[in-house]
Amino acid sequence: MVQNDLLSVLRSVPGAEVRVDEPLGDLTTYRIGGAARVLVQAVDLESLVGVGRAIVDSGVDVVVLGRGSNVLVADSGFDGVVVRLGGSFEGVEIPMPSDPLAARAGSAAALPVVARRTAAAGLGGFEWAVGVPGTIGGAVRMNAGGHGSDMAASISEASVLRLGDDAAQVLSVDQIGFGFRSSGLQHLDVVLDAVIGLRRVDVATAETEIDEIVRWRREHQPGGQNCGSVFVNPVPGVVSAGQLIDGLGLRGLSEGTATVADKHANFILSSPGGAADDVVRLMARVRSAVLEGTGHDLRSEVRLLGFDEEVARAAGARRATGEGH
Template sequence: MTGLAESLGFLGDRLRRNHPVGSLTTYRVGGRADCFVQVADPDELVSIAVAVAERRRSGSSEPVAVIGQGSNLLVADAGVDGLVLTLGEGFVNIDFLPGEPEPGAVIVRAGGAVKLPVLAERTVAAGLTGFEWAKGVPGSVGGAVRMNAGGHGSDTAASLAEVRIVDLATGEDVTMAAGELGLGYRTSALRPEQVIVSADLRLSSAEEVDGPAVLREIVSWRRANQPGGRNAGSVFTNPPGSSAGALIELAGGKGLRLGTAEISSKHANFIIADEGGSADDVFALMVQAAASVYRSSGVRLHPETCLVGYPDFDEAVDAALVRSEDDP
């Protein structure tokens, strides 16, 4: 990493070495990054991208990861090789753009680091509808685009018009239409090196919608149905026609503890990490839950949580299944 650190020397002492990043996730567990920086603004992000891309063209291949609000992320206890970025104050603007692309529609441009609940509140306060679902989601706009976050009958793709992306692999700064992103259920075709600078949302006038009431209902529902504590939201995506939480509960996983991690007794698709606990315990419990579901229902669970520094999840589950067959 010495070469990359030298290439990013223009960042000065803001480029941190061996910096804790697990504490930036909502699990509050996990290891350190070889190199870490909070990017000040889009111009600085482009400069970083140019430096990283130049190293890749010269044959280097240091991995790069981006942490938003850390709400859908698990970082291995062993830490992260390469460079980890977070987006700073230059990525939290919310702008209501003049002009209407179509009758009754307004474009809202939100920076990649804008918190989803804040954006939900701001758009409702502006008399707009279409983004209320995000009120209870503890993530950022960039993360929401990357995984097509959603809930309460809607998702990011429903209102996304286009995004600005800086590509750390190529150094390019481009605008892409929503249709080019390969958005699906909790997924997209975006590569880890593609950083969301901002997103344009097409929202509608809320003349016939009581936005504040919708926000209150969402908050009330989440408090009643989802656990608190140190968690990263839903651990697995829901299989077609089923519920990951219901399958885990059916397999006997609800309330199961492994080391410093526990499957919530309130909702089985949530894992709670103990204070001062281990990210590797969370990962091991994920693997155990998925293996149990496969044995009991024949259904493969796929992580909604982004796993950094871990082996392929499906391979880990397969290994767990083989071990269980070998046990007497």
């Protein structure tokens, strides 16, 4: 529960923009779900430090939200504080010809933007990210990946602030503790930026690769209201969640306004004006069917925000706040 004294403190933080009962649906790719009790945007490190200190001192639930590309918000909303990063956190520093071959990208920078900007500068290695509709911060937290690479293979370090602290830490890849679609970052850890390793490439070659990735995604993955892959592959590179779901004939399975996509069985689509509760119930049905039919216990790749703990666990999440799985 957010108290009025916390609102007063948050509103007093320079550079922090505070909104109450802010709808979250339009801030996610699912475009459904309820409101956050408080939404606060920090534009620089100083404002984030102030916001973080106030939140930790209050003990209120908190979630950091990027582009919302792997988040499902409960229809009842989230009775806590949602933090978004803007301003200086959106920057991308492209190296000059005499600089080391690495770009520094802010937490709020969109992956497709970083991929295209580096390719246009004749710097390769991050083309794979053009098809991932998230931000650098969220991608580091969950070790986003695709097309043969991921964040663990792409970055050398990341700056991280633990909410409540006064200073950030620079963490190496080993310190971040990457796993498949996961990291060792803790609940209160906020990624500020990341350094991406690159190599010199021909601009036309890099941009052609980007075009091919975009084309492949359009051909093999559905559009509409979704958040990408719903479940983590149980055995990466060997057994995929989509294959298991498809093998049980679950394409087209529906629950109210939610449907397992025909084009890719590990995608669940929502109808315009749909219900998040329908999506999470369908996730639970699919997960139960896969466990019964194959023995594989699927884990949610979606961050479930604001749901009852029992409901979230039935859908394959490890916790219901959205910070972890």
